[in-house]
Amino acid sequence: MxxxxxxxxxxxxxxxxxxxxxxxxxxxxxxxxxxxxxxxxxxxxxxxxxxxxxxxxxxxxxxxxxxxxxxxxxxxxxxxxxxxxxxxxxxxxxxxxxxxxxxxxxxxxxxxxxxxxxxxxxxxxxxxxxxxxxxxxxxxxxxxxxxxxxxxxxxxxxxxxxxxxxxxxxxxxxxxxxxxxxxPALAALGPRPTLRVPALVSRIQEALQREPNVLLVGPPGTGKTVALEDLQALYDYSAPVGTVLFDTTAWGNGWSVWNAPQSRSEVLVFHPSYSYENFVAGLYPTSSQHGISLEAKPGPLLCLGHWVGKGNRQALLVIDEFNRGSAAAIFGDCLSLLDKDKRSSSSHAGARITRPYPGQKMPVPEPYWDVPGTAEDFASEVRLPAGVHILAAMNSTDRSVAPVDAAMRRRFTVIRVGPDYEALAQHLGLAPNSVDQGMPPVAPVTGWQLDDVSRLAVRVLRAVNARIEFCLGEDFELGHALLWHLTASAVAERVAQLCMLVDTKVVPTLRMTFVDQDEALAAVLSVSDASRVSLGQPAPTGLIAYWKEAPQGLASIADKRLSVRSLTAMDGQEKLAALSALL
Known part of the structure; x- marks a missing residue:
């Protein structure tokens, strides 16, 4: 300086x-x-x-x-x-x-x-x-x-x-x-990260103050991964204790000293091939002038535990797609270290286990050294500090992947994350508490404003989800992210964009959820038996779907099938009528 x-x-x-x-x-x-x-x-x-x-x-x-x-x-x-x-x-x-x-x-x-x-x-x-x-x-x-x-x-x-x-x-x-x-320690942190889902982040932070492990569960598109990224940004917004900080964006009052615990984060995605050897420790081949040998190398859980245990530090271990790997097998014997009362701290020794391959030297990777430039090795016994926070997320709709067993589940505080209609409304520019205001008539289209289209989008999602909850349960609701990119700046274009999102995001998701369940899909799309038409008759107007009678000779096998129409192919007035029929 x-x-x-x-x-x-x-x-x-x-x-x-x-x-x-x-x-x-x-x-x-x-x-x-x-x-x-x-x-x-x-x-x-x-x-x-x-x-x-x-x-x-x-x-x-x-x-x-x-x-x-x-x-x-x-x-x-x-x-x-x-x-x-x-x-x-x-x-x-x-x-x-x-x-x-x-x-x-x-x-x-x-x-x-x-x-x-x-x-x-x-x-x-x-x-x-x-x-x-x-x-x-x-x-x-x-x-x-x-x-x-x-x-x-x-x-x-x-x-x-x-x-x-x-x-x-x-x-x-x-x-x-x-x-x-x-x-020696003069750095710039810049402005604090902007949170995209502040309400959910606040819930997670409150939970992490009570328990070290939190699991987010909810349908896809509800903001779980965004929350993980926001929390990661907060943990990465850190410096060693005593670092003099300079705000490069400020003219005055730009100096401070970082006294909060130093923090860092690691991000993982579980998948069927991810294992204990990747997560905790494993043996890996290494070559030298004497040939090939096996070297014990630590995974992110041991590395973060070592780093946090050396001082006034905390770390966030983010695990997305938590149930796409076998979580219990991935954690292995470290499962016994997860409980709050098993964690170590300056005043509590906590539980310990013998690390994998105790007879072999296991070097600490350089980014996790306590003192820069001073190499370290892992001790033969392993503890998990209280400052290692584990934040995981999983989709509640997944039924084809490994379930989280009871022993693992009880060690996590579970936060359900559902569709956030207020966040969607705010993102689409609607005033607070304005979603349920009256809507203009379907015709003429010229009587609609941008906010009317946005209100219709939020109300359609809310109405469809209300019916999904009764048909299958809240785990299968549609996330608000499906309609997040409704950004067109003209009314006709926004209506067309909403129809495109329903055609390419909402309907395909519902079709995969209700495979060969026409009655349930019809209920979710608010299609009544009155929409039934005979073979060769034109489809009814103003509806996203209708019942089509089976041809003669097939009635004994299949009385009727649900036919879903393309909103994008409709004209402007019919688009609004079909969307409004979903309410």
Missing amino acids: FFAKYTASNFRAVYGRLPTDANATYTKDFFQVLQAAGDGLAGVLPASRTQDTDIEYVWPTGSCPGKFLWRDPRWQMKWLTGQKPLPWTIGNTNTAEVSIPGNPGLQDPAAADMEHAAITASGVEPWLVAVKLVGEDRKLHVRTYFRNPAPQFADRALAQLPTVVLDAINALPNGDGSGTIVL
């Missing part, structure tokens, strides 16, 4: 070159950095004294190119003429970038010097700061802070800086000049 007082020479460099400057005081577009401060920057930039280094000055609303270079006997922080780092300039303080008032357009050096004199006389004492973050080789985040800020810039006071930085500034000789300080 570089810092420099807004001295006359620094002011002139940022102000820019003036053509009338006979005394050569306004002829630079760079800072001359004292060697000690420059060496500090060179140590964190890919810089050398033999080659100029391209860098980028960045701030929340923009950036400009620059260079970091050595010109004996000093380092220089340079920018292109006419492309200055705006947060370091003077100007109109009503703009976000500028916090130092003044006239930036003067051409007379004496008049420009008076601008700096006025800044000095005001007593605000600006300091220019450039922040180099971990993982950004050539970026410097530039800001201006003040010893005594004007009221509107109170959030840009020097006091907002980390204490070690403020101490380094105050330690400069005569309170002047420039310097650098290296904060």
Whole structure:
């Protein structure tokens, strides 16, 4: 981190070159950095004294190119003429970038010097700061802070800086000049992740505070996987305890210290070929100059347990499609470690098991080392820390995959996730509690608005699911994701899009659910026997399905069959009539 007082020479460099400057005081577009401060920057930039280094000055609303270079006997922080780092300039303080008032357009050096004199006389004492973050080789985040800020810039006071930085500034000789300080753990987290299903995430977080294992169960398309991704993003939004954080999107109040437990996540998808050897530990062939041998390697469960057990840490193990593999076989003997009272903590030893292949050395993979650069091996005994949270999800409609046995199920808090009609309505732009407002007549179509089509979509899904619940049960309801992408911006196009989604998402799902169950499918689609037509008669209008009588000679085998029509093939008025008939 570089810092420099807004001295006359620094002011002139940022102000820019003036053509009338006979005394050569306004002829630079760079800072001359004292060697000690420059060496500090060179140590964190890919810089050398033999080659100029391209860098980028960045701030929340923009950036400009620059260079970091050595010109004996000093380092220089340079920018292109006419492309200055705006947060370091003077100007109109009503703009976000500028916090130092003044006239930036003067051409007379004496008049420009008076601008700096006025800044000095005001007593605000600006300091220019450039922040180099971990993982950004050539970026410097530039800001201006003040010893005594004007009221509107109170959030840009020097006091907002980390204490070690403020101490380094105050330690400069005569309170002047420039310097650098290296904060070993200086990182940028950026804004907190935006949650797409906040209500469901909140339910999961509350459950994880009570129990370490949570299982989401519900029909496909209800937001389970989205919730897994949201929780994963929250756990990955983390840093080691004590890390100084810098918000690259903020002008002020951008500094903080991470004191929450460090966290991380792992994501898995169970499938029929996934095994204990993948999940806990297994023997894998490895080659060497002496031939082929078997090496014991840990799976994600052991790795996360080891990492969390070494300090103030927590981890989220996400398992999607939980019942598509044999969960009990995959967990194996680690099943006995899952219970809350079997978990280990700083005050409770917890249950333990002997790890697989205790007679063989099992190295800890590098990403899970307690101390970076220090290799470790797994002990022969394994515990599962309380900070390892397991979040799994499975579809309730799956009947062709392995069921979750009672021993596994009792170790999980089960959260049922059903269709979220409020979330769908909100996503489609409907006002709260407006889904059940009156609908316009089917004809004319010109009397419909976008919100009317959206309301119809939500109500159709809700009505169909209400009938599914009575025919098969809530496990087979349709998820709101089936109608999530109803995004057309014109009424006719949105009606056509809704019909396409019903034809390609809703109806095929129902057909697969009610295979050879015409009566049940008809009930779900609200088709009565009155829609029955004889062979050769036209299909009734305004219905998504109808009963078709069997040809003569087949009546004794099949009296009638349900025929489902394509909504997309109907005209606009009939589309709305057929959709409304589903209510």
